[in-house]
Amino acid sequence: MNIGRIVIIGAGAVGAGTAAELALRDRPHLLVGRGEQIRHLTERGLKYRRPEGVRQVQLSTCDGIANAQLRAGDVLVIATKTQHVAQVAEQLAWQPVEGGSTASELPVLTLQNGMASEPILLRYFAHVYGGSILIPASYTTTGEVISGAAPKIASFVMGRAPRGLDETAQEIAEHLREIDWLVQLDENVIRWKALKLLHSVKNGLELLDLSKEHSQQLGHALVHEAKETLSAAAIPVAENSERTEDMSLFQVDSSSGYQPGQQSTWQ
Numbered sequence: 001m002n003i004g005r006i007v008i009i010g011a012g013a014v015g016a017g018t019a020a021e022l023a024l025r026d027r028p029h030l031l032v033g034r035g036e037q038i039r040h041l042t043e044r045g046l047k048y049r050r051p052e053g054v055r056q057v058q059l060s061t062c063d064g065i066a067n068a069q070l071r072a073g074d075v076l077v078i079a080t081k082t083q084h085v086a087q088v089a090e091q092l093a094w095q096p097v098e099g100g101s102t103a104s105e106l107p108v109l110t111l112q113n114g115m116a117s118e119p120i121l122l123r124y125f126a127h128v129y130g131g132s133i134l135i136p137a138s139y140t141t142t143g144e145v146i147s148g149a150a151p152k153i154a155s156f157v158m159g160r161a162p163r164g165l166d167e168t169a170q171e172i173a174e175h176l177r178e179i180d181w182l183v184q185l186d187e188n189v190i191r192w193k194a195l196k197l198l199h200s201v202k203n204g205l206e207l208l209d210l211s212k213e214h215s216q217q218l219g220h221a222l223v224h225e226a227k228e229t230l231s232a233a234a235i236p237v238a239e240n241s242e243r244t245e246d247m248s249l250f251q252v253d254s255s256s257g258y259q260p261g262q263q264s265t266w267q
Contacts, residue, residue: 006029011032012080051256076125085120106125107128111133132156133156135155149256191237201222202219
């Protein structure tokens with residue numbers, strides 16, 4: 001396909017930050033959100049903090065999926081939390097697309113690290129692409145996103161769901177590389193989601209007032225249980241040694257204002 005716009009559903013740290021990178025390069029995009037965040041972004045733009053400085057970025061925005069006015073060539077990017085994916089799919093799949101089709105025929109890319117999004121979306125969409133993302137970004141103040149890694153903004157492994165690769169995956173990957181993402185293609189992306197799960201299963205501990213030793217003990221126990229669960233479900237786990245991208249280009253820069261230990265669960 002010839003990709004036209006990137007239509008991002010979800011205006012949190014990852015969604016709004018990705019829209020900002022597209023806007024800064026004059027790339028066609030649409031950020032779909034709801035509530036105070038999207039109203040603020042529409043009226044005032046996004047305060048976008050990067051290691052190299054702060055910019056006020058005007059975005060193409062839309063309040064609500066029903067107002068998106070989709071086009072042929074759009075790529076749909078789901079940047080909500082996993083618990084909202086089913087509701088988004090129900091609303092989005094039947095939206096009309098200029099030319100007479102529906103959104104269910106457009107390619108859809110997930111940015112959730114959990115394993116539930118792709119099976120949900122495959123009930124509604126013909127072309128689903130899954131991904132496992134590493135991106136140190138935070139959104140705790142309305143209208144402001146901190147993106148903390150440099151020089152590359154994100155590390156992303158993606159492939160077709162439930163598995164495979166095709167030309168559209170290649171095209172999407174190139175679009176993401178152009179906004180400074182490290183992108184690796186893999187036919188079986190669930191392996192990478194499993195690897196990320198072994199890290200993120202500990203995120204909830206950031207919310208608790210624990211000693212370092214106690215937190216480490218609980219973290220080890222959670223990772224052990226996750227490994228046992230994945231093994232019982234016959235879900236393979238990727239190894240970091242399998243990464244083909246240069247991860248030295250993806251480092252958190254303290255000058256950005258991003259604070260380690262304040263990941264999505266903390267936010």
